[in-house]
Amino acid sequence: QSALTQPASVSGSPGQSITISCTGTSSDVGSYNLVSWYQLHPGKAPKFMIYEDNKRPSGVSTRFSGSRSGNTASLTISGLQAEDEADYYCCSYAGSTTYVFGTGTTVTVL
């Protein structure tokens, strides 16, 4: 069970849109509609941003959206804001009540 692959870093200017990819395999991302995304700010616990590939929990900004195609899921942040600068991790169900996280992406707002 290997970590899902994410780009190490993505950057954008305020107001722009960025997309973070999350590539797995047919044993995890590709087999289930169960990719979730988490935002980590330094010194704080992870925040739950997206579940079931593209659903937003209550209270999460509509600027965050998720999608999935085959073995690759994506998180898009539109209207980038300074407060979006953080680390982002995807996570996928991998069968038999096990899960796997992505390698993580640092988002920088220029």
Add this chain to the structure above:
Amino acid sequence: EVQLVQSGAEVKKPGESLKISCMGSGYNFAASWIAWVRQMPGKGLEWMGIIYPGDSDARYSPSIQGHFTISADKSISATYLQWSSLEASDTALYYCARLSPYGGSFDYWGQGTLVTVSS
């Protein structure tokens, strides 16, 4: 309000044992899986394992299992992560997280427990 509260930071020596805890409140603790996630210094999140407090059914990551044990005590709404013999490589920030009742995601997280293993 759903809350997961973890035990405090620990400093241990290699070879020592340790048990850290995660206490849940505000929901039916026994009926939701709780996962443990680690973040080693400068590294990403790693899923370690998960337990169903109702019957203590535990599953472990195939990648990092064997060195630690996950347990639960539903009578006091607690789950535990324990080591019998710590190694320096166990130095990390450990989070517990609740598996959403809707499945597939972790909706509430503890504040994290920093474990430092150093001689």
